[in-house]
Amino acid sequence: MATSVDTPGRDADRTRAAILFAAQQIFAEKGFVEAGVRDITALAGVNQSLVSRYFGGKLKLFEAALADLLDARLMTDLSRKDFGRRIVAIFTDPRRDRAQPLSVLLGATADSEARAIALRLLRDRVLAPLSGWLGGAEADARAARFMIVSTGFFTYRDLLPLAEFSGPVEPRLRQWLEDAFQAIVDD
Amino acid sequence: MATSVDTPGRDADRTRAAILFAAQQIFAEKGFVEAGVRDITALAGVNQSLVSRYFGGKLKLFEAALADLLDARLMTDLSRKDFGRRIVAIFTDPRRDRAQPLSVLLGATADSEARAIALRLLRDRVLAPLSGWLGGAEADARAARFMIVSTGFFTYRDLLPLAEFSGPVEPRLRQWLEDAFQAIVDD
DNA sequence: CAGTGATGTAAACGCATGTTTACATCACGA
DNA sequence: TCGTGATGTAAACATGCGTTTACATCACTG
Numbered sequence: 001m002a003t004s005v006d007t008p009g010r011d012a013d014r015t016r017a018a019i020l021f022a023a024q025q026i027f028a029e030k031g032f033v034e035a036g037v038r039d040i041t042a043l044a045g046v047n048q049s050l051v052s053r054y055f056g057g058k059l060k061l062f063e064a065a066l067a068d069l070l071d072a073r074l075m076t077d078l079s080r081k082d083f084g085r086r087i088v089a090i091f092t093d094p095r096r097d098r099a100q101p102l103s104v105l106l107g108a109t110a111d112s113e114a115r116a117i118a119l120r121l122l123r124d125r126v127l128a129p130l131s132g133w134l135g136g137a138e139a140d141a142r143a144a145r146f147m148i149v150s151t152g153f154f155t156y157r158d159l160l161p162l163a164e165f166s167g168p169v170e171p172r173l174r175q176w177l178e179d180a181f182q183a184i185v186d187d
Numbered sequence: 188m189a190t191s192v193d194t195p196g197r198d199a200d201r202t203r204a205a206i207l208f209a210a211q212q213i214f215a216e217k218g219f220v221e222a223g224v225r226d227i228t229a230l231a232g233v234n235q236s237l238v239s240r241y242f243g244g245k246l247k248l249f250e251a252a253l254a255d256l257l258d259a260r261l262m263t264d265l266s267r268k269d270f271g272r273r274i275v276a277i278f279t280d281p282r283r284d285r286a287q288p289l290s291v292l293l294g295a296t297a298d299s300e301a302r303a304i305a306l307r308l309l310r311d312r313v314l315a316p317l318s319g320w321l322g323g324a325e326a327d328a329r330a331a332r333f334m335i336v337s338t339g340f341f342t343y344r345d346l347l348p349l350a351e352f353s354g355p356v357e358p359r360l361r362q363w364l365e366d367a368f369q370a371i372v373d374d
Numbered sequence: 375c376a377g378t379g380a381t382g383t384a385a386a387c388g389c390a391t392g393t394t395t396a397c398a399t400c401a402c403g404a
Numbered sequence: 405t406c407g408t409g410a411t412g413t414a415a416a417c418a419t420g421c422g423t424t425t426a427c428a429t430c431a432c433t434g
Binding site: 119147149180 | 310
Binding site: 009010036037038048049051052057058 | 420421424425430431
């Protein structure tokens with residue numbers, strides 16, 4: 001079993017996709033440095049050497065994994081009316097099946113090369129669209145506020161799990177988060 | 188030169204202090220993972236093996252370095268009146284000669300062992316005093332808000348330097364930071 | 375059906391890095 | 405002054421890990 005259902009012979013595209021998906025999970029869970037190529041390929045069920053063959057190395061795989069996650073663009077159909085509530089709902093959705101892009105991104109800060117990649121993707125595919133969506137003269141400062149609050153939240157949920165961040169978000173904290181995000185669009 | 192002034196023969200205490208100070212600088216600059224023992228001892232001007240002899244290894248050195256930084260307690264003589272302004276002033280003081288504790292702390296998130304140490308020190312020596320100082324029923328939620336904003340700020344200043352965070356903080360962003368910190372004590 | 379390139383694997387390689395060991399050298403007391 | 409322990413150093417060691425290499429196996433085409 002599991003030989004003709006999820007393994008239709010040999011398929012490079014499918015193998016590549018499996019590695020990419022596994023990489024997103026492992027990178028989100030352990031961060032770039034502690035995520036080993038062997039961890040990723042083991043989860044994907046393939047040989048470790050395929051990372052180099054199909055992606056050109058761990059670093060390129062990271063770039064592909066993060067870029068793919070950011071392509072599921074969050075900024076679409078996001079109304080200004082309940083911006084805060086929607087953002088917090090997305091960030092805390094327990095049914096989410098894909099890795100949180102910001103988790104993967106923040107997990108790259110420890111490696112100088114991965115950090116450079118993450119920084120470029122953050123600028124081009126998050127901050128630029130966000131700043132444009134926010135508009136106005138203070139767009140950049142607003143986008144910075146968005147990143148500060150988001151990053152702080154993800155850091156303590158994923159990287160430094162304190163009591164306040166385990167399980168559902170404490171109601172008063174959630175309310176503050178929603179207000180902080182909403183204030184970014186309301187001024 | 189530099190042989191009788193800063194090198195008074197052999198002094199274990201002085202050597203130990205030199206390693207500790209160098210560690211704080213290097214850890215703040217490069218993070219725990221990319222900070223090599225050889226980098227630290229080179230800056231201290233001593234042999235690499237002394238890290239293991241005097242501190243018991245890189246991990247213990249990290250713990251000692253972070254604990255020492257946190258001992259320069261920030262929470263003392265901090266009035267509730269201009270809390271926000273004072274905090275931002277401390278975080279952005281260009282004349283500061285010691286490493287920012289939060290920089291060192293956030294640089295440890297990539298290593299699971301260093302992260303555990305950082306998390307414990309953060310709880311015992313930052314959050315507990317802060318929560319006590321804030322007081323009240325919502326003290327923990329307030330402390331969490333403080334950490335979110337602080338962490339977001341340091342992440343983008345040290346780890347993911349965007350244009351908005353290089354050089355002096357943009358005035359409107361600084362104002363928002365001050366207000367956000369002040370609101371934590373004012374409710 | 376044969377052959378050839380694509381796909382996948384196991385093992386070895388190379389390198390970086392924290393740690394340990396063996397040895398040298400200085401300081402201080404008898 | 406002599407010797408002994410503390411202090412410091414250079415080199416070797418051990419190991420984890422990304423990558424490469426050599427080989428096996430499947431799939432498709434003529």
